[in-house]
Amino acid sequence: MTAKVIKTQQVEKRSYKDFLSKATDFYKGIGVTQNEKLWCVMGLSSVHATISAGDALTAHYLGVRSTAQDHRSTKELLEKIGVDGINQYINVYERIIAKKNAIAYEQRYFTEKEAIEVGKQAQRFYDWAIKHLP
Numbered sequence: 001m002t003a004k005v006i007k008t009q010q011v012e013k014r015s016y017k018d019f020l021s022k023a024t025d026f027y028k029g030i031g032v033t034q035n036e037k038l039w040c041v042m043g044l045s046s047v048h049a050t051i052s053a054g055d056a057l058t059a060h061y062l063g064v065r066s067t068a069q070d071h072r073s074t075k076e077l078l079e080k081i082g083v084d085g086i087n088q089y090i091n092v093y094e095r096i097i098a099k100k101n102a103i104a105y106e107q108r109y110f111t112e113k114e115a116i117e118v119g120k121q122a123q124r125f126y127d128w129a130i131k132h133l134p
Helices: 013-035 039-062 071-081 086-097 100-104 112-131
Strands: 008-010 064-066
Touching: 013 039, 013 112, 039 064, 039 071, 039 086, 039 100, 039 112, 064 071, 071 086, 086 112
Parallel strands: none
Antiparallel strands: 008 064
C-alpha cells in the first residue's frame, strides 16, 4: 500500500505568525457576523479561522503548510506535530472543515443553529491552537 502524499509548501517556521494573524482576524469575524446575524459569513469565518490556525501550527512545528485543495488533508500534518490533545482537536478540525461545502456551495441556507455550533467549535480549536504557539 502506497503512503498518501500530502501536497505541501515549505515555509519559514516564523511564518506561523502570519497564519495566526489571519486566524485571529477570522476568529474576530465570528463574533461580528454573529451580532449581525450573517450566518453563512459566520460559518465561513469559522472555517477559515480553523484553516489558518491549522496552518499556523504546521508552519511552527513542521515548517510546512498544506497546499492541497481539500483542507481535510491537513489532518495528516497536524498528527505529526505531537502536542497534547492533538487527536481530540484533529476531530474538531475535521468537523469544522466538513461544513465548508454546506456553507459555501449547497443551495440551502446555513442556519443560525448551525452557524453558532460551528462557531463554538472554531473557538475551541482556535483557543487550543494559540496555547500551543509561542
